[in-house]
Amino acid sequence: MSTWGKNNPDQYLKKNWTLKEAKGKLETFCAYQERCAWEVRRKLFDKGIQGLHAENLVEEMFKDGFLNEERFARSFARGKFRLKKWGRNRITRELKLREISPGQIQEGLSEIDPDEYFDTLLTQTEKKWEKTKEKDLYKKRNLVIQYLVGKGFEQDLIQEALESIQPQ
Incomplete structure (x- = not known):
């Protein structure tokens, strides 16, 4: 096991984002792969942004097209089925965990032949x-x-x- 962390205690300090840099980082985060609002809120929380500021950023991501829950549900269902060989019940459970609405979950599951x-x-x-x-x-x-x-x-x-x- 490495002792790097013991010798560098600053390694464990998470760098919080400013509101200015958060928007750019979130755009990159969402452009990399499909995300849902729950994942974005979780990321913002980890980076020290909460409450109204976080909700405003999430709303901006929706407006700019970086977030789309239906698109996420479809992509998630397709990917988990094809790559991890998950069944419908597991996919549904995971989407509910991510606070995706039942209608969007059904849309996502419709991707599976x-x-x-x-x-x-x-x-x-x-x-x-x-x-x-x-x-x-x-x-x-x-x-x-x-x-x-x-x-x-x-x-x-x-x-x-x-x-x-x-x-x-």
Whole structure:
């Protein structure tokens, strides 16, 4: 482990932003990847800007087109499904955590193709089934179900996927 932090205590002091530099930094922050208002508020809080000043900056980001909750929800759902192989339940939970409205969550979930979704679930089921070393089939089945529920897939689809790879 490095001792750099012990020798340089200033490393841990976070530099707060001034209101002037905050707008430019936020534009860069939002241009890098899609963000939601919750993430921007959190970033502002970390940098020492709160209350009315933070809300004004967030409002400016919306006006200038750097923030768009629907665009964020669509991008988030697409990315988490394709890259992390998350199911709809997990994506919904994460979007709710970020204070995205239910209507926008539905818009985001509409980005996921149902056929691609089930194919992904089947692939994930097969991979987990092969990796699980449990001898008892009942326990093995439950371990696979637990894993897939944790990934956010729906219980009925999980049962369907398991039956298609392992007929009873």
